[in-house]
Amino acid sequence: MSAAFTSNEAERPSVLVIDDEPIQRRLARAAIERCGMHVEEATDGASGLEAFERERPDLVLLDVVMPGMDGFTVCTRIRALEPGAGTPVLIMTGLDDTASIERAYECGATDFITKPIRAPILGHRLRYILRSSRAEQALRKSNDQLKNANAELHETRNQLLQSEKMASIGQLAAGVAHEINNPIGYVKSNLGSLESYLQQVFAVIATYEQAHAAIEDPEALQRITAARTSADLEFLAEDVFALMAESREGISRVSKIVQDLKDFSHLGSDDEWARADLHEGLDSTVNIVNNEIRYKAQLVRRYAQLPEIECLPSQLNQVFMNILVNAAHSIESHGTITLTSGVRADEEVWIEISDTGKGIAPEHLNRIFDPFFTTKPVGKGTGLGLSLSYGIVQKHRGRIDVHSEVGRGTTFRVTLPVRQPVAAATR
Ligand SMILES: Nc1ncnc2c1ncn2[C@@H]1O[C@H](COP(=O)(O)OP(=O)(O)OP(=O)(O)O)[C@@H](O)[C@H]1O
Numbered sequence: 001m002s003a004a005f006t007s008n009e010a011e012r013p014s015v016l017v018i019d020d021e022p023i024q025r026r027l028a029r030a031a032i033e034r035c036g037m038h039v040e041e042a043t044d045g046a047s048g049l050e051a052f053e054r055e056r057p058d059l060v061l062l063d064v065v066m067p068g069m070d071g072f073t074v075c076t077r078i079r080a081l082e083p084g085a086g087t088p089v090l091i092m093t094g095l096d097d098t099a100s101i102e103r104a105y106e107c108g109a110t111d112f113i114t115k116p117i118r119a120p121i122l123g124h125r126l127r128y129i130l131r132s133s134r135a136e137q138a139l140r141k142s143n144d145q146l147k148n149a150n151a152e153l154h155e156t157r158n159q160l161l162q163s164e165k166m167a168s169i170g171q172l173a174a175g176v177a178h179e180i181n182n183p184i185g186y187v188k189s190n191l192g193s194l195e196s197y198l199q200q201v202f203a204v205i206a207t208y209e210q211a212h213a214a215i216e217d218p219e220a221l222q223r224i225t226a227a228r229t230s231a232d233l234e235f236l237a238e239d240v241f242a243l244m245a246e247s248r249e250g251i252s253r254v255s256k257i258v259q260d261l262k263d264f265s266h267l268g269s270d271d272e273w274a275r276a277d278l279h280e281g282l283d284s285t286v287n288i289v290n291n292e293i294r295y296k297a298q299l300v301r302r303y304a305q306l307p308e309i310e311c312l313p314s315q316l317n318q319v320f321m322n323i324l325v326n327a328a329h330s331i332e333s334h335g336t337i338t339l340t341s342g343v344r345a346d347e348e349v350w351i352e353i354s355d356t357g358k359g360i361a362p363e364h365l366n367r368i369f370d371p372f373f374t375t376k377p378v379g380k381g382t383g384l385g386l387s388l389s390y391g392i393v394q395k396h397r398g399r400i401d402v403h404s405e406v407g408r409g410t411t412f413r414v415t416l417p418v419r420q421p422v423a424a425a426t427r
């Protein structure tokens with residue numbers, strides 16, 4: 001290991017010598033070159049700093065006493081130039097100059113060597129310092145890598161947990177949807193029959209009414225009139241059909257929820273894969289929900305040039321709609337909704353929908369994609385919007401990321417691949 005650093009020019013360590021005395025520089029150069037290292041020279045502090053920034057040497061050999069900027073100042077400046085990194089700085093001092101040595105350490109010097117310089121000692125010292133500096137750098141690098149890997153692992157684990165959760169919720173949703181579908185079907189069709197039966201029954205009653213005058217038995221007449229009054233026949237005739245209409249509306253709402261649940265769990269999608277321009281979809285969706293947005297927010301568009309992508313266009317529009325409506329709902333008085341888009345390496349496109357609304361509480365962030373999770377009052381939200389959107393985006397092999405700050409606003413980013421694997425088109 002003590003062999004000279006030679007072999008590869010690119011790996012040959014370089015040493016910057018900063019000294020005002022030519023003899024010292026020449027001695028240092030000879031010693032350094034003998035170790036197979038490359039030498040740069042500077043004759044004063046200021047040009048030494050310039051050379052340092054330009055050459056980025058592996059080590060600096062620095063004289064203390066120089067006209068103009070002294071070695072302490074140079075050392076301090078070098079440390080300020082690269083916080084944390086730490087190119088080793090070896091200071092040259094007089095033999096008994098302990099005050100200078102202490103001061104040099106305070107200025108961040110790595111080590112010192114006393115003058116006059118002797119080649120073998122300098123060589124030894126340089127090699128030692130370089131080795132430990134390289135080891136430290138390697139350690140720092142692998143430490144960083146470790147930290148990154150750890151962060152990635154954490155992120156992947158969260159994604160895995162989330163997708164596992166969504167998968168099991170998806171199964172549950174599919175099961176529930178299936179079970180509810182059947183009763184909804186017959187309730188709906190029964191309501192239809194019931195309505196037509198009732199119409200017939202009321203028609204019969206109306207006919208009886210017309211025959212009212214022809215009844216001669218006064219007692220029967222009185223009984224009929226009493227029954228009619230107590231039942232409030234006029235009101236009944238009106239209200240029965242209002243109730244029917246309301247029930248039908250209720251049952252349609254339930255079927256819509258079931259449909260959403262099915263979509264969420266990837267069932268029953270009759271949409272076709274096609275190439276589509278996301279901006280078009282987004283803009284037409286904005287038009288549809290404009291009533292929700294118009295009075296609440298100013299809309300800002302920052303669209304990039306996007307390639308068409310392979311997708312289920314109407315389902316993606318549903319995603320945009322859910323996010324847009326949520327954005328509008330999050331704004332309490334008046335704010336801004338910003339639509340931004342971008343493309344990465346021609347492979348992925350992303351759409352961001354940002355609002356300046358009230359934000360999402362941190363403890364809610366990992367629940368917003370759960371079916372039926374809502375913070376909206378009963379009747380205002382079902383809590384299915386985002387879970388549906390999640391399912392749709394997953395079907396596209398894309399992802400939804402959320403960033404939110406309470407009181408400041410929320411950004412939803414939908415990232416989608418430009419191309420789908422061949423199999424997707426046949427799903
Ligand atoms: N942009 C946003 N700003 C603040 N909170 C949001 C935003 N988007 C979603 N949320 C929160 O996430 C919850 C779930 O959203 P999701 O769209 O799934 O359901 P919902 O809007 O409550 O009801 P639905 O969409 O079914 O009518 C919301 O109730 C709200 O608390």
Ligand SMILES: [Mg+2]
Pocket residue numbers: 322325326381385386
């Ligand atoms: Mg919603």
